[in-house]
Amino acid sequence: MLRNAVIGVDIGTSSSKGVLVGLDGTLLRSAVREHTPARPGPGRFEMDAAVWWREFTELTRELTAPADAAVIAVGVSGMGPCVLLTDEHDEPLRPAVLYGVDTRAVRQIERLDEQLGPDEILARCGSALTTQAAGPKIAWIAEEEPELYARARRLYMPSSWLVRKLTGAYVLDHHSASQCTPLYDTTAQEWYTPWAQAVAPGIELPALAWSGESAGVLTAEAARAANLPAGIPVTTGTIDAWAEALSVGAQRTGDLMLMYGTTMFLIHTVPKPLTSPSLWGTVGALPGTRNLAGGMATSGAVTNWLRDLVGAADHPELLSLAEAAGPGANGLLMLPYFSGERTPVMDPEARGVIAGLTLSHTRGDLYRAALEATGFGVRHNIEVLEAAGGDIRRVVAVGGGTQGALWTQIVSDITGRPQELRSTSIGASYGGALLAAQLVTDASVDEWNPVRRTVTPRAENTARYDELYALYRRLYPDTAAVVHSLAALQDR
Template sequence: MRYVLGIDIGTTSVKCVLLSEEGKLVCETAVPHDLVSLHPGWAEEDADIWWHHTQNCLSEFKEKMPCEMAAVAAVGVSGMVPAIVLLDSEGHPLRKTIQQNDARAAPQIERLQGLFDQDELFCKTGTKTNQQHVLPRLLWIKEHEPEVFAKSARALGSYEYITYCLTGQKYIESNWAAESGMYDIHHRLWLSEQFGLLGLPEDFFPPVAESGDIVGHLCACLADRFGLPHDTPVIAGSADHVASTLAAGITRQGDLLIKFGGAGDILYCTDTLHTNDRLFFDYHIVPGKYLLNGCMAASGSLVKWFVKDILKDDNPAALHTLDRQAAEIPPASDGLIVLPYFLGEKTPIFDPEARGVFCGLTLSHGPAHIFRAILESVIYGFKHHIDVLAEDGFYPEHIYATDGGAKSGLWCQIAADILNTPVTAFPHHPGSAFGVAFLAGVSAGLFESFGLVQNFLKDGATLYVPNVENAAVYEKAYRIYRDLYIQLRGSFRQIARLY
């Protein structure tokens, strides 16, 4: 029996899975880490901690399943995109990573929007200058940390950095490039004028590789340490949200995935390359398929913030208790509506200066109300994206849910009610790590085709059917949610200039 290893660098944890050639998940583990926000809108993590946690996961696998580790045929890594890991000339990180949901570069975004023709940029990259783009964050570093910028020799993403640690080889995966805003998605070329603005050579980013390409082999010392075969191939993985689409069997036009990670991703599968200036674009792992991608800056991270930082409750049972209590609260949380823009917002409003809001809060509201309103706010955000897709004639035929929030029956039922569509959740599915492991299996020849992933999704799925009465209440609340941002947009600008 042969196996493949999948590693996912997520916003809140590093997860590893071991998958057999029969498609059976034989082992999984995860090590949590924190998102660091030293200032309002900042989002950073430590790449060395990612690597340390990856090693811990691999050590655990070696201890639990030495025979299986010795039969690993390939390794794949997925992760957040486009996080920025700056390396010095020796290949060491120069600072904490600046995450894709970081909102510090609002002034740089505003300047770049005036400097580059936005319609022309959209035609080349599929997006206009926004919070997720790499250039504004690099420009911020150049202006605020010139000593760091001067020492920067290369930039990698989250999963590319872990692949580099495993193999010593540097590359950029095509979806990191596509979401960077510095890459022509049609001709697959970097935009030289953006490098010129920064005074950087075009090889500042390593060569671009496609998902599934073999980019290197496991270093011998690591193979010995973790009980893996020498020269184990390591593939170019993919963005975590793209790997999640494969893991959930999103392979047909009309399939839609909502991903309850630290950020909130929504992905719609198409047969043709289509772009929308309020969404992102991704190359699907499945050849000939593409993804329209929305990304909300905060989702699971907002839940974690409320429980850990506001309620000061580190008990693992806290979420289950709040879930149970919030299930007793009526739809729309007794008139409490949240705008989930606690890290600014990316799609579909592209506003790094947007802020989180609790609207309608009264003395009769308690923690369970606030918790439920937070869950509802994330789904309102997903519904906003579905409205944008509908404007282009794209309608979801099947909706699936994965990652942490899919374990919450309450959150999934809220999703079905607000979206007024059945939602199939995979509560115990390992998500991105499974997807990138399956990708590694296809590359290594363990699996004949991507379509086989459907065979491994039959067990463990839960179907949530919308409650008609709840859906009617939520439709009214959603209209208030949409109007709130419009009403407060000017105030957000003023607040951002107070500090």
């Protein structure tokens, strides 16, 4: 007898991941397809939408190859906010421009701020215009590629593109829309037509729905391509970090989710709308929820860079060396701004800095400094969150970086915050599967994914990390002029 199950697929920055999950939350199978975004110029990150659909179908075919489960619903998520523009026939016009790691639209941000007013944008949209926002990226395409833009009719992100391919529906979730600043009004929770027409003229914006709502059912054509049953429901989906938060139950008021991945993401659930020019105020993935969020441009990306740079076989080898290095990395301090920085610095021209290097330092010291840099960045974001009115009562960690004990321990030691770890930390694809299950059952995240352990801060490291954090906060302003000049040289 076949076991009923659901599938969740997430399109991430460095890979697409899929999971087959039983209706009780048991992870039956998982699959991954790695990819690398194109970098056509300094500060530019793009990806071909054909990759998203191809990898989705490859993942679902792999997950369903053993014919031992009956898939009854599908959930999707993806990196974002991204900008994929299509023509009147829904053919992509160019590769998608990715989220805040793509910093090309600085001039458009400045122009839109002057045109619309930064205070008005923050009040209506919940977030200031930054490289994270989708609106300026649309404006960049309109200004820099006008002939192409003249044929643009629709706007997609990875999750909504999958929904379109699977169901034929043109729909975007409210949370993703709230990161399309300045196109969406977070108070009215609808597209704001005057600014949408000014920033994205000629674009038919998608219908809006909540992440867990059904966008439609699988068409016969999509079912054949994905080896799935026709007629099963598909969630509207959302941006990956918000699906990660759902996967570990971090959507209650006072919760803070830390997502350990290629980038570090922070999502704080608040009882009422809060704004800060250094953070992102958004609507949540679920109806009635509000978030104040932050994101570092790199975290795991720096550790991957170091692994490749030093020729290490794998991360466990470097984690062991980093643990032996001890707190403070033997006097090394790193700014992890290797792709500029998002919150709370909001500086696309920031660059990575490694201070204190000597001939005695080792691979382990460098790797430890990278892990600690993430911890210092998280602490900086937390301080800004609380200064904006946030009230953090519980921290829940998720993502691939939680697999080893060292990274989460370092972050708890630096921030002084315990972190709750759930049994399954696979992340967004599992969150998508949960939303899919909730379309057809009364699945509960606490039953699906109970708490496994809690990481507690170690008091013996507090003084050392407080001292280093003070230096970390000084390092950016003390080096900003130099790295900005270097960034300008890199752009030539």
